[in-house]
Amino acid sequence: MLERALRKNTARVTFVLPPGMPAAEVSVVGDFNDWRPGVYALTPRKDGNRAVTVELPTGRSHSFRYLAAGDHWFNEEAADGQDGPNSLIHT
Structure with a gap:
């Protein structure tokens, strides 16, 4: 899922995955981000996503x-x- 908030010159895009998809x-x-893994790692939210x-x-x-562990x-x-x-x- 993608959440977006538009501003004057930027867009805040939140990339959201459900829990356990994948588990890694x-x-x-x-x-x-020049396709560099780890720069934007997804972290848990209160809702579990x-x-x-x-x-x-x-x-x-x-x-x-998206890139999960194990390539x-x-x-x-x-x-x-x-x-x-x-x-x-x-x-």
């Missing part, structure tokens, strides 16, 4: 994926589209 540690990686918030410039499209890559079902094998979000 997960990072969101994309063109906004895991999430991380990223500030992105508005008026752009960004490719991203398990997966996409966001609620993404705005696909960019090849990656999820796509428009800010």
